[in-house]
Amino acid sequence: MLTMAQAIRLALHYGEEHLGVTDIFGEDVGPPLGGVFTATQGLRTAWNSPLDERGIIAHALGLALAGQKPVCEIQFCDYIFNTIDLLKLAGNTHWTSAGQYNANMVCMTVVGAGIHGSVYHSHSFESIMAHIPGWKIVLPSRPIDAYGLMISALKDPNPVMFLYPKALIRTRGTEPLPGLEGLSESDLKKRIDAPAGRTLNEVAKLRETWQPQWPSGLTDYQVPIGQARRVRSGDDLTIISYARHVPLAELACRELAAEGISVDLIDLRSLYPWDRELVFESVSRTGRALVINEDTPVCNFGEHILREITEHCFYQLQAPPRLLAGADVPGIGLNPRLENASVPQQSDILNAARTVAQTVA
Amino acid sequence: MLTMAQAIRLALHYGEEHLGVTDIFGEDVGPPLGGVFTATQGLRTAWNSPLDERGIIAHALGLALAGQKPVCEIQFCDYIFNTIDLLKLAGNTHWTSAGQYNANMVCMTVVGAGIHGSVYHSHSFESIMAHIPGWKIVLPSRPIDAYGLMISALKDPNPVMFLYPKALIRTRGTEPLPGLEGLSESDLKKRIDAPAGRTLNEVAKLRETWQPQWPSGLTDYQVPIGQARRVRSGDDLTIISYARHVPLAELACRELAAEGISVDLIDLRSLYPWDRELVFESVSRTGRALVINEDTPVCNFGEHILREITEHCFYQLQAPPRLLAGADVPGIGLNPRLENASVPQQSDILNAARTVAQTVA
Amino acid sequence: MLDSDTKLRILRSMITARALEERLIMMSKSADGFFWIGGPGEEAFNTCLGVLARPGATLDHDFFHFHYRNSATMVAMGMDPLDAIRQMAVRVTDPFTGGRNFCGHYCRRQWNVVPVTSTIQTQSAVATGTARAQKRHGGTGITITTSGDAGTAEGDFTIGLNWSTQPGWELPILYIVTNNKYGISTRYSEVHGHSRVADIAAGFGIESHVVDGNDVSASYEVIASAMQVVRNERRPVLIEAFVSRLHGHSSSSGGNRVPEGAEVDPLSRYAEQLLGEGLIESAQFDSWLDQERQRMGDFLQQAKNEPHPAPESIYDHIFATTEPSKC
Amino acid sequence: MLDSDTKLRILRSMITARALEERLIMMSKSADGFFWIGGPGEEAFNTCLGVLARPGATLDHDFFHFHYRNSATMVAMGMDPLDAIRQMAVRVTDPFTGGRNFCGHYCRRQWNVVPVTSTIQTQSAVATGTARAQKRHGGTGITITTSGDAGTAEGDFTIGLNWSTQPGWELPILYIVTNNKYGISTRYSEVHGHSRVADIAAGFGIESHVVDGNDVSASYEVIASAMQVVRNERRPVLIEAFVSRLHGHSSSSGGNRVPEGAEVDPLSRYAEQLLGEGLIESAQFDSWLDQERQRMGDFLQQAKNEPHPAPESIYDHIFATTEPSKC
């Protein structure tokens, strides 16, 4: 099965060939590297930008205003925070122009901890991003969703923020990509992973002549923006999560099941808009809700979900709904003891789930 | 009684003379203008910066690292969004340096709608700001609180974001400033308001020789950061608000009282840290909570308060707690019909309060 | 050298622009509008820019990333001043923003006028995107961006310069800085160590010109020749134009009239020149100006009869539902 | 001209710095550390910088806003390499960040070394603040800031230049750009239209110098003379130093070794020079290097025996409770 990096690459390739993508750019996005996480290797329209996030977002907006379809990358979401004003501009372009222009662009960036990234390669961005009107926001936890959400993002005429969890980029999915069911892992790798080398010069040399062998059969398989996925069904507790904490929560659910707690686990996948119907239906049924993410807790996106849940499912709630989020600290420390204490771990999920599931008034 | 602009000016003057303030700077902050909202007129250490918000925040941080005590201004919070990365740096300086450095700085900026400010002079900033760890955040609704919070901010060794509501800058308070009880409005104006002129040249000329006559008797009156104010006491409903919506809510409370709904109205004044004790005490008693502000609703600071309320007062809640916030739109339209539909009005407050107060399970 | 027809056309366009600004200012003082910001004092330069520009809706046309003082350019490009008055009157008929944004915040897709944004100087960086599309497309369409002097202190100014000089991707951008020597109340000379903004462009290897923006002939010539370079050589050029700020920064800055005579009025100056050349007569000029003032008054009456946007329309145009038509 | 003592001091400091980097790289490949980034290839220039700098805790001392490749500067200023190894080993004894941040992210208040931030180039703008304090204070203390070449594309680079040239407030800043011709995988020449970063400084009226940063004598001289100008004339100067990047960008970038001989090794080059001058003998050099390598290995053993930070310590130092002591 393919990795998330491969899935994104394939979707972008499909976008270049079939959906009018004109530019895929950002720091080290073009050859020879093809992105620090390899997501843009071998793409026809990929190019390297100057080291300048403000320039990247502004340039993408300008391209969109000129009717192009750009995909820009911010190398780490940790470095997107100098562009919030520009993201706001992109988000208000359609509205402020009373419908004349749309900022038809996709911005992609990796989020979250889990790779010993220390203070500046562990940030989350979804909470601040969700506060910026005019954008749609997606955040897959599986390769197949990454593909389907990217296709949807490219088809959407609005600015879409494509976040993806850096800790899961190399994890292989368990679902085959529609159209590529016959292709083996190693075949795919041989076809679309750029050749490695021991030195940058060697890498550059090897890749100068390298051409990816894009598999045929790619489809416009979409995950509609706004549609969550029920990962597991259960009756005692609803866990709402996304990104890196979906697989973690899934593991926890197995353990909880053994303890007799049956969890309805929802992977949101889209954060704006998000799947209110599925969440409300579930919480109304279980009466108990736990939201899990790793962003810092004040004005956390989970608080938005919880506010909506409390408003809509108040009379069904049997225990205080809870947020399990990152610690309220200015950074993720590099030492693993610090990182583990700062973002929810398996044991934190189990404890929080037990608390919410077992509270009796 | 004095205005908020005067209160801030007096507090900054006190800071220059007694609290070691070394620099008060920003766009048009120095002479001749003394700030587009007059808050920095006549101050000894005030100077004009280049038109460059990133430079302003970075410079303030640098001054703080060198042991100075800077107060910088961003002319409108609408223009602070290109500096979020720098605000994050200021907020993590103490932590990342393991306690070696502190970013001993104050940043002030006006927030909110209410002056026909259109798309770019009506933004709120508290929700994104509250998501940035390492800062304290204050937001007064009255001149006296503005004074007391500014003194507290200047005494605090940490970065403090001093937000103030642009719609209330010229409103006179009803409480005299400690130490200035004897001074009449017109005397104060004569002493500390810079002379006006018909042209910029005239203004500049007049002010070249002008010196404020700072009143003696100023004290270090403080409003402790983190301490809310109970504006009215009541038993049926808790309204938690701040800034421009405090006086609006106060008016609404009178009307509600006439209808037989008695409201506990809390002006938070500090958003980080905020007064959890007072809020929880009140909501535990009333069983009903309404948070009012004008920021957009997704990842709104009110959702943070509501999440905490729901967690801590769950079993006392008698109705779904509610958020009355700005509309989820990319901007505030200039036409008053648009602005009024976008930020909570008096009638919205009444409706929301009635709903929360009268809901029965 | 400008021919007589063009001279007259420029003069009349300047008159219209001035009369429009006067009306907008009056509206900001009456109950007919709110905040005013605009370009009285920049008519000479900005009119020439509009006369020489090529508005339209394709990559072969020019793209405009304007400062908020470009009314004269819009007028010269053919804008009906009624539309600007509608915007000032915040009517739903404001074709630029539907009553949502301040005056001077133009946006017209048919002319490639992208939204004027209040965020100072972001346009310098955004402009590189439309220019890249034009560079790739070929042809002679260019991107034009204007800004004030103070705003060049923002990093976005040099970001634009840098992105438009990428090797192999030198971009067809005409950068214009209208230097009125002030940012609100702060003098250029107080916060800029370099006496010419143009010097900064030179550091990036960008050709630059300085011009007296109150001089129609000089402005016309420098714009025309710069445009020729940008159009044909597909590389950036910067013009720094020194202009007046006849009504101060805006309606809300302390003391907004400048003292009589303290700054050159480009309109009177040009009128006097054409009088001297015998191209117009004094009475003619006065009557043109009167007519335009009258017309703006009539437009206001018309705009006032047009509907306000509906409260619930705040939810319109948050998200587009279809792809935009291609350039 | 450097005297023999200084030459030997520089060489030995370079050896220490190299041995330290080698050890840090090894740690990034073993279980003893995580991500590595640092400065092998920059020892010649960075050591001279450290030798000439004046670390200390007052405004009369220099302030340092470092790039993440300044280990050699820290070593030359007297840093015990053990401290860098503690940081790489993420021990609580890491005196810079307490096991919180990456290697190379120094911070030492006693030396005015402000926190190295991962956010590329923000230091250029922040540096203006410490420099303003020094300008006001008087004396000869200066602010020194270093960065890479690619990072100069950020607006913050010119923001720094602009703020350090305000009329009457020209700031005592020594800007240093170590140009290794790459930002991670992207060649300087691919994304910069100006062949010298120094050209940009010139646009702001800032004196600038270009130097071969692999040449000790040239680097020493240009730093010494630039410092003299900055210290005494209280105005900014920029040095662009061309340096090598001997171990690629970092431990995590694809292909991080450069091919043998593709880039100048400043350490071997300097050793050969001093051999040629008869100042050292080959065996002496080898034994110094061996000793230092051995010492770094011992340091690692020591660091490994030191405690990890406690999980609950993440809540320490979020807010300061007392005012910092004044500079």
Ligand SMILES: Cc1ncc(C[n+]2csc(CCOP(=O)(O)OP(=O)(O)O)c2C)c(N)n1
């Ligand atoms: C990013 C940003 N910061 C601050 C402001 C507030 N502001 C509006 S106009 C202005 C001065 C602009 O001066 P300049 O660039 O010289 O243009 P001018 O108005 O003189 O034409 C300022 C500070 C803004 N609109 N945007």
Ligand SMILES: Cc1ncc(C[n+]2csc(CCOP(=O)(O)OP(=O)(O)O)c2C)c(N)n1
């Ligand atoms: C603002 C920001 N954007 C992106 C990055 C990711 N990043 C780390 S180092 C680097 C390249 C820096 O190149 P250069 O400035 O030349 O310094 P060098 O590493 O070559 O010394 C990038 C893109 C970052 N750390 N900060």
Ligand SMILES: [Mg+2]
């Ligand atoms: Mg100006």
Ligand SMILES: [Mg+2]
């Ligand atoms: Mg480099």
